[in-house]
Amino acid sequence: MSLVLGLMALLQTGLLGIFALNYLDNSLEEQMGQQAVHVAKTIAVIPQIISAVEQRDSDFLQPTSLQLADTIDARFVVIGDINSIRLAHPNYERVGQPMYDDDGDYNEPALLEGRPYVQKAIGSLGASIRGKSPIFDSTGETVIGVVSVGFLLDNVDSIIARYRTTLTVAILSAFLLSVLTAIWFANHFKKAIFGLEPEQIGLLFEERNATLESIREGIIAINSQGLITTFNRAALHTLELTDKTPLLGKPIQTILPGSQLLEVLANGEPQFDQEFWVGETCLIANRIPVCQNDQIIGVVSSFRRKDELDMVSRKLTRIQQYADSLRSQTHEYSNKLHTIAGLIQIGANNEALNLIGQETENHQTLIHLLVEAVPDPVLAGCLLGKYNRARELGLHLKVDTESRMTDLPERLPRDQLVSIIGNLLDNAFDATLAHTGAGGEVFLTMTDLGNDLIFEIEDQGAGIPLDEQARIFEKGVSSKHEPGHGIGLHLVETLLHRLAGTVTIDPTERGGSRFTVYIPKINPNHTPKSTKGSPA
Structure with a gap:
């Protein structure tokens, strides 16, 4: 349980962490791209920039682009003309060279379609997120150049790395907490089931069913709500119910109206050898409450037909009668034999014969009476x-x-x-x-x-x-x-x-x-x- 719960927690937090990092990465890139486009659009409408691009004045655009990049904390601000020829670049040596030498992009959406866009590319300054915007002339109708504002992806990677470290710590902490919780839950659960393993519980359940079915007495158990939770086949037969009669979950009063099980459930006093009638059948029942942590959680009752107990009692009575009869006859005849032997030894033969005749006469009289009557x-x-x-x-x-x-x-x-x-x-x-x-x-x-x-x-x-x-x-x-x-x-x-x-x-x-x-x-x-x- 500890291992499974720990692995489940690790899997869940790991998947959530990967999703969060990917989502964060995409969000940051999208946010930086929108920021870059917004800055590029702002620079493209500055009158001085428009005038300088119309005049191809790199001397003005070059320092201005560096100052703007430093102000907005961008990696670069590159300005090109209608032919994508650089008019301003952080590396002055690249001024006058085509912009597509870096990224292979001819700035067609900006120059040909006149719309700003976001681009992710690897240029001469490294991998970056770029926002590009067209520069229109003073009339605002003709595209005369393009502004490219870029933010390096290294910043995004550093932010992602920082969050990755935080999420890793959170994932490991959640895993450790889950393991500790699983250990506590497993110990608590095992204590509740008396330290038994699941296989042992299964074996005990099978033994319990076999034991219930091997008992000739009827067994019925109810829970604290008075609902039947356990019964055996002998209970069905004793109550003259069919084997298919549904009993589980039924209120005991619907099966045994007037049952004393609810009384035992209420007062907790066991009952032994109590008679009760079901139809025309008299039953003898024992009822014992089931307690857990000093709380009554149910009652178990065993019962069987009274005539079965009476039959056993009668058999024992007859055996006792036969034993008493044999013992009394043995004792009596032993005394009589000793008396007759003594009379013979002292020569009182007539008295011995009279005693024998008297004994025979008494028994013969009784036997004759019993035979006839x-x-x-x-x-x-x-x-x-x-x-x-x-x-x-x-x-x-x-x-x-x-x-x-x-x-x-x-x-x-x-x-x-x-x-x-x-x-x-x-x-x-x-x-x-x-x-x-x-x-x-x-x-x-x-x-x-x-x-x-x-x-x-x-x-x-x-x-x-x-x-x-x-x-x-x-x-x-x-x-x-x-x-x-x-x-x-x-x-x-x-x-x-x-x-x-x-x-x-x-x-x-x-x-x-x-x-x-x-x-x-x-x-x-x-x-x-x-x-x-x-x-x-």
Whole structure:
């Protein structure tokens, strides 16, 4: 940048300097020529000069021409007759000789046409600018001679040289100033782009585009005017826009009405895990302000569909349930095996057989009930895992023998169903264990009669005050003070809302709480997915 800007400045000032010098040279020559003609015309009308030329009086004209040349600071004043024979000349030896010996000019415009003119020629006195004017007789009608006034071009060259020196200094000064300015500008510009070279900026731009397209979350960024500056293809797909939808330069409100990006732009407070709706799609968004020199210059938002996050959460919940189930079974059976081994070692074979039979009978009873009442393997596996989890905690999960759950609709997502029942049972385990300790009981009743699937879960906890029942489904609200709680019941309410279901809380005769879940077999909110246009 420094080199290019310096060379451009040098080229521009150099061209301007050459043009100025040439213009000055031509102007000076033209000015001197006009001056010479003006002086020649003035001398040609002097009566004494006219009379002397008519009389061919060189004795008078010779000293007079020298005096006139000295007065007007001219190099020479030459006077000739009608035949171009010199009557006066700075060099007296050339008096009486033809004037065309010097310049080859027969003075035809002046002598034949009677008009003054300017001539540039090299004569016996050197290169000069000459102004020539005809001399008319006393009547003013007949040309009787010619006056030639000359200024040497050496004076013009000295003036041009002086100006050339000045312009050269000006050109070099401008070049130096341009180089210094270019260096300052380059350093300032490089500081603004964090010391990166243009090639590095290009590489980062390509990497930035590739990174944006590799992210599965939608990305949208706006500038300080609220205009969209960046987006990726995932944002178009998440917002159900076409790939050809023009977004760059559009106000964010035309694409996402009610977007909180402008709020973040105004107050500079980041937002995390915020829900917002676009049409019938619920999205989870993070919004972070972009600052430069303590000024907010834009906002970047990343977002994705909430059901994708819920799906990941449900998968993790199921994995956790399976792990808890396997751990509880391993722990329980390990204790039972050690007990049976001890009974056998002390010879208490009958007691060992009774323990084995009791264990087998309890599991067989539950398995038989689940096989008949809950043919769905996913729900049955969840209940069996929770049964073992309760035993590990020292609790008893009792399933009503009259329970039936055989009419599960095919459209009902099984992962959402087991997430609802599993979280409610876990909540019942915690409440019972906190209030009664080991030996407490949790009761589960299920029925699919009518148009709804109904699940009743009773615990032996301390109960839930009426004024607290509406708050327990809020995210982060929990009776426990350890971090990581307050998620289960919030997820239950979210999933029930999606399934058009409801949950009620009632006190029980034992002092605990009864959670009753109603899930319609036909979801009135469920509609076939259709292709939607822009949410704007």
